[in-house]
Amino acid sequence: MADDRDERQPMAEIHALPIRKNATPVQKHPDPCETCTARSLTICAGLDSEEQARMSALATTVWVQPHQVLFQEGDTADHVYNITCGSVSLSKSMSDGRRQITGFLGPGDFLGLNTRDTYSVSAEALVDTKVCRFSRSAFRKLLSDMPDLEHRLLAVAETELATAQEQILLLGRKTAMERIASFLLLQVNRVTARGLPPNPIALPMTRAEVADYLGLTIETVSRCFTKLRKLDIISLPASDRVLIKQTERLKALSEST
Amino acid sequence: MADDRDERQPMAEIHALPIRKNATPVQKHPDPCETCTARSLTICAGLDSEEQARMSALATTVWVQPHQVLFQEGDTADHVYNITCGSVSLSKSMSDGRRQITGFLGPGDFLGLNTRDTYSVSAEALVDTKVCRFSRSAFRKLLSDMPDLEHRLLAVAETELATAQEQILLLGRKTAMERIASFLLLQVNRVTARGLPPNPIALPMTRAEVADYLGLTIETVSRCFTKLRKLDIISLPASDRVLIKQTERLKALSEST
DNA sequence: CGCCAGGTTTGATCAGGATCAATGCCGCAG
DNA sequence: CTGCGGCATTGATCCTGATCAAACCTGGCG
Secondary structure, three states, X not given: OOOOOOOOOOOOOOOOOOOOOOOOXXXXXXXXXXXXXXXXXXXXXXXXXXXXXXXXXXXXXXXXXXXXXXXXXXXXXOEEEXXXXXXXXXXXXXXXXXXXXXXXXXXXXXXXXXXXXXXXXXXXXXXXXXXXXXXXXXXXXXXXXXXXHHHHHHHHHHHHHHHHHHHHHHHHHOOHHHHHHHHHHHHHHHHHHOOOOOOOXXXXXXXXXXXXXXXXXHHHHXXXXXXXXHOOOEXXXXXXXXXXXXXXXXXXXXXXX | OOOOOOOOOOOOOOOOOOOOOOOOOOXXXXXXXXXOOOHHHOOOOOOOHHXXXXXXXXXXXXXXXXXXEEEOOOOXXXXXXXXXXXXXXXXXXXOOOOEEEEEEEOOOOEEOOOEOOEEOOEEEEOOOEEEEEEEHHHHHHHHHHOHHHHHHHHHHXXXXXXXHHHHHHHHHHOOHHHHHHHHHHHHHHHHHHOOOOOOOEEOOOOHHHHHHHHOOOHHHHHHHHHHHHHOOOEEEEEOOEEEEOOHHHHXXXXXXX
């Protein structure tokens, strides 16, 4: 049996890539922090007015449209961002097009941690999104002067690390159904943490994006949703809204910890 | 088709759990930092002697034996650690015993970042290991006084986040063979980063641990190793040593980015 | 109003890796 | 030397989720 080479290859499909203009998106002069709806959720929370003025002076408000790319994996990391409203996906891709979404971010989330000299992931808007942009070097200087800000950033990093580990468990050991159940519960937590009504939850992402997040295919995601509906655990008033009818059974299916 | 419930369940096996005394392991009075072999690799690097003295005063040296648990997922996070020598695995488990290892740590690595009030993962020694332990509260105070230390910790967190994202891509989208190839290359990087000879690489972990890290089973890991050996890409002088004979082909198989 | 494009659902089939089951290979204790 | 306990390897079979393929919305637009 000298030889059994066969160079097995991939399996995941290449999801159609819509037109993605590589940003330089619509810009504007700084928006006033006073009116920022995401302020209480961000690292900006609890800054005194002098500190806030300093941050504000460095910020640029940027709008990005769905599918527009804020930055790509491997780009030199010039900026960090704070999401004011909208939703963004973070992802990594392989040369043959397989894509893995590593996380979804929303209002108040900080973007640019997972970064040394170059971005370790790509960031793309899912829907119309507004972000608050800082040059990285200026931001670093800010950090040195404001230890509180750095503390808070470290706390954010710790939370993201814990989230990433949860995701690693999900991808490494959970079944398709468990992934979907965990995902839905995660969405509920995200929404309620923002103090919004939990039901029905709005999914700002398509099936393809859910699939790429959960390490599944579109078809499997769809089939799981259908099954949950048939079990009367959820209902789907629209393809991007999920009404959770039996949270306990959903939790049982997610089989966590 | 009113009914098609079937409550599918798991698939991964429950790896035999050896005796794990939940620590309070052998302790000792602080070891002198001057003789610390891991110092240049850690967050301690570049502290002035006064700062070092302060850290040293807070540290306890602790030895842990293979399979001994440093802390468990969910425990209240009392301490943070710095690994001096040896190897540690971080893992999360599900109630039915499925386990996912989220990372392997070695000399110079910091333990306790992925933590808010409770540890988000369990830490267990793979081999005889020496760690430098700090009470969390004291360490936090230290951070406040030594901004450089906090900077460095933030940098560590960023690196870990990038590593976690790489792992997420691996688990979500790579084939078994690609995972093994990526894993071996990662081990090479780890070792060379420490300035040690790369070949053959020593694996401080068993097949079960590799499997739990890569989201595979023991059998699949073993089969992939065998296949790589038959392809003459590696050889296995012992089951815990891997000699890489054709790095380029291994890289091709890992298909990354 | 009807067509078209994108996303979603559903069905049929396939295959990569899991599971089940032996066998092999040490290192160690008696 | 021999037997035993833990890993590791190898083989046979099964099953979850991928792949291939087709139908089905839904909303925008001529």
